[in-house]
Structures are given as structure tokens and as C-alpha cells.
Amino acid sequence: MPFIPHTHADKESMLETLGIASIADLFDEIPDRIKCDSLPDIPDGISEMAMLHHMAHRAQEDASGVCFLGAGCYDHYIPAAVWDIASRGEFLTAYTPYQAEASQGTLQLVYEFQTMLASLTAMDVANASVYDGASALAEAILMAVRVNRKSKSRRVLVPASLHPSYLATVRSIVTHQGIELELMTSHEGLTAVSDVDLENAVAVVVQHPNFLGLLEDVDVLTNRAHDVDALVIGVVNPMSLALLKPPGDWGDTGADIVCGDGQPLGIPMASGGPSFGFLCTRMIHVRQLPGRIAGRTQDKDGNHGFVLTLQAREQHIRRAKATSNICTNQGLLVTAATIYMTLLGPQGLHEIASSCVHNTHRLVDRLTELPNVSMRFATPYFHECVLDFGESTEALQQRMLDNGILPGYPLTGLIDKGDQAMLVCATEVRTEQDIDRYYQELTNG
């Protein structure tokens, strides 16, 4: 009985206290007809040793090589202290801090996290996480519609250059509340501001850098949206904000809601999850912000302490009228991200972001030395870039993979002539030798 501490004597004495003969008696309220008395297709249990042996084998199968993939998940270096501390039992095996006095560790950490995210995005307030970047955008759109009382419309404008999985997720979730999503067209990879019909939009989504790595004209987009009383939802990579103008400063008055995926902040790629989504906003909208929020308060002796606050927004109080159904969030990842941001600080984060920008530009410069390789778009990009390889990338990708390089994300079906293009990314962990290897493997082809 793995993980069950009962000795035979324990069991007998407990049954005696209960006045029953066997544990089976405890299930006597379950109608016999729906009882099952075995799980024939499930094998016997194995030891931790055997399990880890098996899992080590599985993990080794996936050791795939030098990563030039980005597209929403990034191969950043994570300082050793981050997960050493996040894996402490007290963080790992606590739950939502319902009993504040016994959860000051988690609560203070969340409060500090909120402060960091608010500062990074230049917003007033952040929540304690939602599931991931895609679902964060869905929540942001639902929130925008609740918040924007000026608009009776449910028309939300979304850029064509939005991460395709985000778009798909948003579609699955928000359309059920009668929200209409409308794609804004792109020119040269950028949202074509002049084409956009903003009339009647309740909110406008801006992803920056966009899915193709390009820098949008966030100031113009923000101002134009605000001109017609549409809310601006910024979708950002938090790492980019070490360098780029934060959404709170976009245009004349800044974005209204900011969301994104926290993975670049100390979260392993790990097949894409668990990561966490973040949501920030202005103080005036805080009561429409979904998710947990930690607040600072006092005990009876005037000592500072932290609690979950504004719980009246949440499902366990407000039920059908709650801002969201979210309950379990991504707390452990928030813990890691908070430690990560603390270890890096403003300067460290700035250097990493700069290094990513530098490395990707270096990679692009190098690869475009080759006659058939070119940049697809001419505008400034952050740490991802669409390269045109002048031929179908399918064989090329497989060849590189077999030589231990993940060459980038094929854009087949996502952009015009996407089958010839890949989105490439070189983070701070990529070395000059890695870039060389990419170049060499490409020329070897």
C-alpha cells in the first residue's frame, strides 16, 4: 500500500472504534450495481526505483538538441537557487493560502510578485496568476467586456499577428459569452492600423512583440483605440519589458489590461507547462480582475501581514456572478518567477533581454549571409525573426533535428509562403558556437 501508513493493528483498532468488520462496510451506501471491484487493465504498482528508472528512460528519449525554437516558449537560463527554493516542501505542498496566519510565506511572496509584475508592465495591480498566456488573454477579453461600460458592443479586435494558439484558445472560451472576435489585417507582419475599423469595438488586443517577433506601433494602436473608447489589452512577453516600453506607457494613456505568459521568468520549457499567465490592470478595474489577489493588512497588534483580499470577486463567494471560475491557479510557478526576478533584478533582466536581442540578431545576420536565406519582414524585431529559407523547410528541419538542432518554428499555413519560413530565436543561452553550428548544418545541407 504505497503511501498509506496503516499497520494491520491500526486498521483493526479503527474498525473496532467504528464497530464494523471491514473497510468494505464503509462503502455500503454505494449501490452495488455501480461498484467495481477491480481495475483489470491497470498493472500492479512498482517501486519508486523502478518508476524512476522508467521515467529516466522516457526523459532521455526527448533530449533533442540545441534549441532555436521560440514561438511563445523560450529557452532561458534559470539560476539554480530558483527551483531549489521553490521546491522546498513549504512552497511545494501548501495550497491556496486560505488560513492567512499559517500561510504568510506564500501570501507575502504573492504580494511581492504583484508588485514586480505591476512595475514591469507599468500597471497598478497584478493578480496571483491564471493558467497560461493563452487563457490569460481569454480572461482579459472577458474582463474588458465587463469593464467597458461605455460600450454596448461585444466586438473585440484581435491582430492577425497574434500567437495562433492564443487565438484558438480565446475563440474556444470567449465566444460563448457572445463576444465577437474580429481579426485586424496585417501588412508586412504588422497590424495595419489604417485598415482597422475601430467603430464599436469594446476592446483591441495588441501583441507586442507580435507572434512574428516584430515590434508593433503600440503608441498609435493604443491612441486610436482609446479615441473610440475601446479598451486596449496588451499581450506581452515579460522578458521583453526589461527593454521595451511597458504597456502602461503605450500611447498617451497606456494599455488598460495587460496579460501574457510568465514562462520566460524562470519557468522551464517543460513541454509548455506548467507555466503561468499573468494579468495586470489599472486600480479602477481591480474589482473586475479575476484570480487571487494578496493584500497587506495588520493584525490586532498592528503587525503587518498578508491576506487574500477582494475575495468577493471570486467563485467561492460570488458563484455564478464571479469574475471567473478560476480556483487552483499556477502558484508554484509564480513562486519560481518571483525568486527569478529577485535574483536578476532590473539590471540582470535588462542584460538577459539585451543578450537575447543580440544573439537573435547575430543569428539572423549570420544565416542571411547565405544566398538563399533572407529576412521575411524588414521591420525591427525583438528576439525572434521570420527567416525565409528559399525552399520548403520540411526536409531542412528534419535534417537539422537529426543533427541535434531545433532550427525554429515552421510557419506553414500561418503566413504567406509559410512553408519556406521559420520563426527563429536565440536566447542568452545560445553561444557563438551554437550559432556557428546552425550555420554549418545549413550549409552542409
Add this chain to the structure above:
Amino acid sequence: MPFIPHTHADKESMLETLGIASIADLFDEIPDRIKCDSLPDIPDGISEMAMLHHMAHRAQEDASGVCFLGAGCYDHYIPAAVWDIASRGEFLTAYTPYQAEASQGTLQLVYEFQTMLASLTAMDVANASVYDGASALAEAILMAVRVNRKSKSRRVLVPASLHPSYLATVRSIVTHQGIELELMTSHEGLTAVSDVDLENAVAVVVQHPNFLGLLEDVDVLTNRAHDVDALVIGVVNPMSLALLKPPGDWGDTGADIVCGDGQPLGIPMASGGPSFGFLCTRMIHVRQLPGRIAGRTQDKDGNHGFVLTLQAREQHIRRAKATSNICTNQGLLVTAATIYMTLLGPQGLHEIASSCVHNTHRLVDRLTELPNVSMRFATPYFHECVLDFGESTEALQQRMLDNGILPGYPLTGLIDKGDQAMLVCATEVRTEQDIDRYYQELTNG
């Protein structure tokens, strides 16, 4: 300045408090002649990321294959919880518990460790560790000579079948106190009791199982030594004690001092160190036991608590007359071993030991199916066995290595016709497939 928190402002304000212009002034008592102002042959510092990149590369070079090596260091499975908990900052970064009230974690753990080791060896008391098995034996011999007031002799008998590194270490250390080491001859790998001239011996060392994996006749050896008032020092593998008669029960009255290496108890092989040495003895000898000892006592309210006790034996009090010069010991490994023993319990340890015995016997049975492979010694062995391969093992070893198998420890120079023999070991982590692979690689040769 890695790991140094001082800002420029901090430094300036501290210098101001000190009334000096620069940090260099603080070194003005060092004669200029012996100052050095650079370390020209040492490169510049690198980031944690770069360091780990480098170290990962180095570690990968050493991933050497399926291990059938034993010879004093064993490839046991270590439950994940062991090092997860031992690596907690409070265990990892505390030091010797000089301030008992702020070190109850370490102290209680050591007390529990002592209890476990005493019970495992059937002795009264254990210390909180010495460096490793070899140095533990040296300390045990020095202790025996101090303890055995009946004998004026300094002659200590050591079996020929003792681990060769233990013998070498003991030689380096104990002979400087005028102790004479004398080898007892072996017959068929076992200490030849009848050959031994015990007259005038102050102590007799018994390793069991001995270096060749064989079970000595511990009862007879113990009784014969005690007959002439020599002390018996048992050198044991703690894992074996889950199955084998503990030294405290050897012969009519048991061994007097027991030592060994704790590596089998949850310590990674890690190139042989850090591990820890343990030392156990009878209560009457406790004041001659070197090393830290934790004891239970009370605070003023009668609450139980733990302290370092019998400190008057130690170098920081007794100085030149101390029982040993040991100060820093192997505390962290003791922490791991204590958690390991707790997770396994008596039954778990018994199963692991049995599994090792079983697997090695299985391996031996399998390999000796081959016409040129045979057991060198006919007597019972524990989880290591000397196999004769009927040819020089040099090429064989290299071939196996290149195919990912560490086939055993070559006994060249250590026993008669040692160049044809290897000491093999199959612990609980070796599977039937591993044994098969060994067999196959051997026949492929």
C-alpha cells in the same frame, strides 16, 4: 563581485565610518614584501550559467555505464526524498551545532542517527561521524590502543583480506603513534585463524564481509582475540547488517569497536566522497570515542532538547590530549543516511541487502555458466564475489567499458593470479537485463 552585496554607496559609507580612504588601507599591517597584487594565472570569473554549462559538459564525460563495481563503494538506489530534504538550506548551510538552542534540528537528527547505528551494529553508542571508512578504522585502532589498558603492547593485527585502501590509510596514520600493524595471513580468502599469533596483540581487526566479499568466521576470531584480552575492531558494511549478525553479537561477548563507511546508506558514489565513516562502541569506552556526540538533556522548563555532549574529549577543549584532532566531520552525509535509514526501515533495508545478495549470486551463477569463468573462492560471500576469467582481465575490462559496462574491480597485484580475477558486485539496482548484458558482452569477446 560575485556574491558580494556592497554597492558603491555602501562601501563609501563604511570607509567613512572607518575614517579611511580605501579598502587597501585595511591591509596596511601586511608587509609590502609579501603582498601580491594580482593572480595572473587565474582567469576571469564567469557567470553561474557559463559555469554550469562547463560543468555539465564535464559531468557528461563521466557517464560510464552499468556498474558492477563494488570494492567499498556501492551503486544503491537513493530515494528521492533523501537529498531533497538533506539539501534544504537549514541542513546544508548550518555548521557544527555549537549553539544548541539554534541547532535542534541537526542535534536531534544526530541523536537519532546514533541510535540507528548503535542498533544496526548492536553496540551501545555511535559518534556523529568521522571522514570515511578508512580513516574510521585508523581512529578505531588509535582508540583501541587507548582503551586497552590491560595491554602494554602496541601490536595490532590486521587481516590480509582488509580493503587495501583501508590498510594503506591506517598505515599512514597510526604508525606515527608507535603502533605496529601486523598482517594476519589468509587461506582461501579468509583470515587463517589458526595461523594467527595473538600473543601480545592489543587489538584485532576483523573486516566482515571482507574485501573479497567473503564471510569471515567472526565468532571464532572474536572469541580468540578476547581470550588474550585483545580488543576486537569490526569493520563492516552497514547495509550487510540488515542481514548479518551484528558485531555486537560476534562470538560470546561481541566486538568492542565497530567502524565502517556509511556510503551504502543513501550516499551517492560520487567518485568516493564525500561519504562518512562511523564508529560505534560499548558505553564503557565512550570517553575514548573520537568525534562529536549528541546527547539528550533538558531545558529549565523540563523540555527535552539535544546538545553536543562529552566535549571534554575533543580538541577544542582537551587540545593535545584530545581523543582525535577531528573537528569538521561529515555531517551532511549523516543527515542523508539518517533519512535513508528512516525511509527504508528494518524491513526495507533487509530487502535491499537480500536483493544485493540475490543479484550478485545470480550474476555469478550466470557468468560461471561460461567454461572459462569460475569462482575463485568456494566459501559463502555476501554481495561481492571474486571471479576468475581464465585470462588477463585487462583487454576484457576495456572492451566492456567501451560497451557501457563497468565489469568489476581487477585484482591485479592484490591476490594470487589477480590479473585474471575481478571482484564483481550486483546491487539491487541491477536488473536481470543488466546481468544478461554482462553475460552477452562477455561471450561476444
Add this chain to the structure above:
Amino acid sequence: MVETIFDKSRPTRRAVAQRVKEGFAQQPLPEHQLRSAPPMLPEVSELQAVRHFTNLARKNFSIDTHFYPLGSCTMKYNPRGVHRAAMQEGFLNRHPLTPTSHSQGVLACLFELQELLQNVTGTAQVCLTPMAGAQGELTGALMIKAYHTDNNDHERTEIIVPTAAHGTNPATASMAGLIAKEVEVDADGDVDLESLKRVVGPKTAGIMLTNPSTCAVFERRIQAISDIVHDAGGLLYYDGANLNAILGRARPGDMQFDVLHLNLHKTFATPHGGGGPGAGPVGANELLAPYLPTPMVTKTENGYGWLDRSVRPKSIGRLSSFMGNVGILLRAYAYSMMLGANGMRNVSAYATLNANYLMKRLSNAGFHPAYPDRRATHEFAISLRQEAKATGVTAMDFAKRLLDYGFHAPTTYFPLLIPECFLIEPTETETKEELDAFADAMIAILKEAQTDPDLVKQAPHQQPVGRLDEVQAVRQLDVTAH
């Protein structure tokens, strides 16, 4: 005084070993896109960071440190081996968009987990992507909606939830664009069938239930409920939060549920992480399986691969950026390998034994189970209403005082219909001694409530802070340090 990490921050201080030294003198980004002032992140040394967060950790109760009988949350032991399994480099370094040819290891695990969960729940297909119970619920609600839409049954806009339901159930209904209709629970904790018959009708899209229910009793008339709802054209959704009670003993699929989610972070022992992450896989019978979200994992002769919308046209679509919380799924898979079939059946056996034993000890001591004539399931509710009336000491006060005794409090004031409620879930991984100690503490606190009620009402006394003022926290909102 509590210092935040920002109080420890000093301009230009930093953890130098984390500096990335790369030449990037030239800045290829346009000036107007750049940030003008750096973000106000803490500026501390590495030791300061390590010490700060280590000491924060030490202020938490957790499974690893305390008995944590938080009802409905299944705070069982989270095996360290499972954490190790998922934290291997091969898994951690895998980019989610790595082609399947180089992802067979993780795909094999996910595929086998899908199959295992199908077996355990008695469903036809399982999709692993939902990232927590609530997202699983949303998935289910959307699938029900999609099914009705597919059948041109556009009037089915209502979903039935018991009054005792978890808050996520009605919240999910709203999120899915459905209207939550409440149904009463009777004095024994079962759904009131008359009440159900009243709300059911042509607008009924379905019903959301957990069984055992949030009243912590087994819904005995599940067959009748199923018949009533199905006969009305509605579908049955199973909220898997309480699966720990019946794991391997009764399968939701066999109870006629059409679609369900599991809470892997509960039943499958993945760590709760101070709030998450979780994983809420959804399973469905043949009827609803085509609507499951994407991606799912498939096995073909060429190995494992993804199933996306192109081959699952009826799918409600994607719910996450990539593939949900894969790391949590791997943990659940590893855990289930160690349990095996018998281990799973023992989970429900001993979770139930522990809950019934503790309920018995408390009722022997004079406490009042909410449903005294019912078996406890893996958890049970008691009502402290009489104690509160007699002494003025509320369930909240009891909860706070328990902390001083070294126990995390049970879930309080849920389900809402039980006054001064404690929902107590000991889980199968706790010893009899721990249960006894908890019962003894409850008895001791009851005595304190009678003799020195203020002691309890002012609790906790031995925590890093005294009882915190939640009203002030809302009134004087302070949610960032700057």
C-alpha cells in the same frame, strides 16, 4: 517587523553571478520602443534573495510540515520521487513545439496516462489539456453545449447545480454562457428529487454533480438523477474533485455520467504549490468524446503523435497555449505507476477509513456531524453551530486556534448550507496517531471555548502574525509595495 524584498533592495546591488556577459554594445531596437526607466524589481544579493525566500517558506504550513485536513482539497502526501521524475532535464528542456519524432518519451507517458484515466473513470476518451478542475468544468460545459448545438437543440441554456456545489460549478456555467439553476439538497445530503424534477425541462443542458457530493456523502440516488436528467434530454457532468473517495471502487462512467474532469492535484497527489498548478483532464463517453478539446495524443504504427482539430472537427478547440500542464500530467502518471490497480483501491479504502474514524472520534467527543446518520466518505462535515451558540466561539475561531495546536484548519464555511461548517478531509496518507492528535486538539479547544473563550477568539497566538484584519485589507487596498 515584516520586511518585504523591496525593503532589502538597494540601488545597483545585484546577484553578480547571474550576470550574462555577452557583447551587445549596439542596440538594434528603435529608441521610441524602449523603456525610459527600469522596472522597480528588487536589487539584492544572491544571499539576500535566498535568505528572504527561505525564511518566507518557513512561515508556511504545508503537507510536508503539518497535518492539513482541508476538505475538498485532498492534501495527501506528494511523493518526492514523483517530483524528481518530472524534474529531469530531458523533460524540463523539451520545447513544446519540438516535432513528434523527437518527443516520443513524453508522448508515450501522456498516451498511457490517457488510457489509465479512461480505465479509472470508465470513459471512452480522455483529453489531458485542461489546467485545473475549473478549466475541466468549463471544458465539460462547452462540450455539452456543443453537443446540443450539434443536435440543433439551441434552447438548452440552463445547467443544474446543487445548492451545496463548489463555487466553480455555477461560475463555470456563467463562463460557458449557461444559466446555473440551483437544486436543493435534502436533510441527508442527497439531491432532492422533487426539487430536481421542478427545475429540469426542455431548457436543461445538463447537471453538474460530484459524487460523493460536497456534503461529503455518497449520492445514493444517482441512478434516479441520471434518469430524470437524461430523460429530459440533459447530460450529466461529473466534477471529479472527490474521486479520492471512490478510486477503483465506483467509476463515474458506470454512474451514467457523460463527461467529467479529474483533479490530478488531488486524487493523483501532484503538489498544490501554494495555489497551483493543477491539471483537470476531461473524460467523456462515446457520445461526447468527439467534442473533447485539442490536442490529444494518439498512437499509430509510426509512434505517438498529436491529434489536432484537423482530425477532430467537432472538438471545442484549444484551451491552452500548448498542451496544458504537462509537468503535472507526468507527475500523475509517475504516481499512478507506483500505485498500480491495488494501490488505487487502497487510496479510497484508507481515505474513507480515516475520515470515518475521525468523524467517529469527534462525534464521540460531542461534536456534531452534519449528517450523523450517513457514512463519511473521504471527508465529512461537522457543524459547530451549537458550540458557537453556547460559547460565542465560531468555526473561524476554532480554525485559527487549531493552527496553534500545529494543525492546518479544515475547510471552513463550505458547503455554505451547513452552518458553522468544518469540512474535514484527512486523506489516506495520515496515520491514526495524527487523527487522534487532531481529535484531541478539537476537544481541548472545545474546553477552552467553554472556559476561556477569549483565548480562542483571539487565536492564533503562536503564528508569525496574529489574526489578520481582512476587512481592512479590502477597505484600504494595499496590493503592491510601491
Add this chain to the structure above:
Amino acid sequence: MVETIFDKSRPTRRAVAQRVKEGFAQQPLPEHQLRSAPPMLPEVSELQAVRHFTNLARKNFSIDTHFYPLGSCTMKYNPRGVHRAAMQEGFLNRHPLTPTSHSQGVLACLFELQELLQNVTGTAQVCLTPMAGAQGELTGALMIKAYHTDNNDHERTEIIVPTAAHGTNPATASMAGLIAKEVEVDADGDVDLESLKRVVGPKTAGIMLTNPSTCAVFERRIQAISDIVHDAGGLLYYDGANLNAILGRARPGDMQFDVLHLNLHKTFATPHGGGGPGAGPVGANELLAPYLPTPMVTKTENGYGWLDRSVRPKSIGRLSSFMGNVGILLRAYAYSMMLGANGMRNVSAYATLNANYLMKRLSNAGFHPAYPDRRATHEFAISLRQEAKATGVTAMDFAKRLLDYGFHAPTTYFPLLIPECFLIEPTETETKEELDAFADAMIAILKEAQTDPDLVKQAPHQQPVGRLDEVQAVRQLDVTAH
């Protein structure tokens, strides 16, 4: 009440997932060799084990949780990256007897560490095997002895140690079969040269010194000492415990020391582990290098390899089962890579700045440095004799009260010659704010000593236990739970 793990033990209980399931029905061992009763190890569940030891950990002060200014121990930050580096599977799974052909990774690290330590100490060769400072000392003493023996100089049986020396120095002398001769320290903390001249002679094997000394001042007349001892035919041993003070600024080799050890767990930031492990590599000049222990690492055109006794015939031999504490050596290597040359020089710079600053703050507040006219080095001593006289509050009381203020106490009552001594070593990794807070606590305690001495004498008040009775611990020896 404090419960030991044995109190939690119940017969037949176990952590089932750790069960090794292998068929071993038949028992090939002879009956009379078998144990008759199982050892009394704890029988607990995995959760009980995890919870017990997690909670034990929480009762410790440590660098990761508290300022820990334990003089002579260099309790600096232990980088987590370094721990990670050494805990990689490739290193952990390497069997020590793996042939060199398959060990080039670890051998390269060790070889480079040897070279680095030679550079840092100004020695000709370094051997890495000694497993702590004390074993390094023994190594050095044995090498000195071997050298004299080699020169047929058999009368040199005495080794000189200052009265202020660490206890390991005289204890080492005895272990090496030498007689420790004490030499006085003068009022300024320097070795008294007249006293030295008196003890030195034809029996002198050598002298053991650390510089800075255990009085926490730099031995200014090191040249004179060297001359006196060398002229008498003796050799100089350097105890590297205090290298943090002069790292990269003055090399023991340049001070004419013939042989020395380093404490990697101090200067090179490897974790102290609640008592160990350490590593005490020994370096020697050309004269003594041949006597270094085995094994050492060499580099040839065929790669890295071991040097054993066959090629180092004068070696004093082996000191450990394998190669000493390799895991600690790897940590020191990794740490030194991150520091680089400048980082090392900054270690001594800021360790010294911190100590001098804190000494200044304390002396400004009226405390009494043991050597008020001297610079502090990386640490400094104060004497609380006057405070004790005036208030009855001893150094021990101060130490215990500091715990309540959240600081680990400094080293107390060492060196012995300084009455009511605190040896305070802040290390370079602590902030100015932390030093200020410590000084403030000292000042506050002094005030308490004056106004409410009992408060201090009864301290600590906020630890898991009150002040423990060490006398009882010796009188009623209780060293095992059974």
C-alpha cells in the same frame, strides 16, 4: 514535547514505495551468519519521514536563514549553482574505481583545481585528498616528520603552536606523534619572539601558524618567525583556516611557509552541512612536495590520470578510502570559476571591510575589541569581560540572547586567552544593513544586561527550547533513544 522518529515508529509500518521487489526466496547465506533480530530502525511512512525531517530542519539556524558570524568558520553564502554543479548525475553516479579512460571529466576538474590552489597559495604542488582542515594539518605534520626522517634528523619531535591556536593544532601534533610546544602571544596578538626563541631548538620539527592568526590579527613579524624557525632547522606549517582574509592579496608561500592546508568549506564556500563535510587540500613548496599524500592528479598527453605511490615513493601515503571528498572539491572548483582572479581578491577586500566596519561600530558603542590598536582582519575578537563584571551577564548569555534577536552567535570563548571572548566573522557576503542590525542587537542586549540582566541570563526565550543543561547531558548520558 519533542518526539523522536522512534516515538513515531510502529511495528510493520513502512514507506512502501521504497520496497525493492525482487525474487530472493532462497537465502544463500549460512544460518549462523545471520542476524537473529532486526535492527531497531524507525518504522514510519514516507510522509512521516518527510515531515519529521522537514520539521527538524526548520529548527536550525543556517546561512540560508540567518546571519551566522561564527568566527574562524567563514560562514559565507554557499552558492546554489555550485551545489547544482556537483549534484549532476554524471558526477554522482561515477564509481571511484572507474578507470581513468572513463573519468576524464572529473579528473580535468581536479587537475585544474590543483593548479588553481597552487596559484592562490604560492606553492609548488597541491594534493586534494585531505577531507577537512584537521586532516590537512595531520598531513602537513606527517610530511614535516617524513622530511626530517628522510634527512636522518630523528630528534625533531616537537612542534610549536601559539597558545591562541585552534585546538586542532595541538591535537594534530599528538596524532602525528609529535609534542606540541606552546609559544606565547603578546599583548598585540603577535607571536612573542622571545618566547619563540626560548622554545625553538634542535628538537623543533616545525611550527604551526595561521596568518591572520586566531587572535584575528595579521602576524606582522612573520618574516622574523620564519627566520627563527628555519634557522633552527624547523619547517613552517600554515593553517589555512583564515585564508579568506588575504585571498589573492598575500600568499602563504610568499610568507615562507613550507606546507599548508586550505579549508575549502570556508574560503571556497562549500556548505558546512551541519558539521561537514569539508575538504583540506594540502600544498607544499618544492622541498616538501615529494611527501604529499596520494593519490594526486596528473596530466599527460594521454589525458588525465592518477599519481600513486609507485611514482611518488616519498609520499606519506594514502589518507582516505578513495580520493577524499571529491564532491566538495568539485564545488570549490565551480565556485572559483565564478569568482575568477578579481572575484577572489574582492573576497578578502570585503570580508576585511565588513569585519573592520562591524568592529568599529561595536567599539563606538562601547564594546572592547581584544586588540583595539590593530586592524581587524576578516574577523575580530571582542572581550565582554568588563560587561560581565559589571552586570553578571557573560559572553555565553550574550550569545544565547542574540539568538532571540535572530542572529547566530559568534564563536564564544575562543581564542581561550581572550576572556569572555566573541570571535566575530561577518564574511564578505553580508550586507552593511545586516552588520548594522547585528550591532544594534548587541547594543540592545547590553542595555538589557544593565537593566534586566535576568532576561539575558535566562535567554534564549524564542527558540524551540530554552537554554539546555549541558552538565546534565554529561552526568546522565543519554546518547541513544533505546
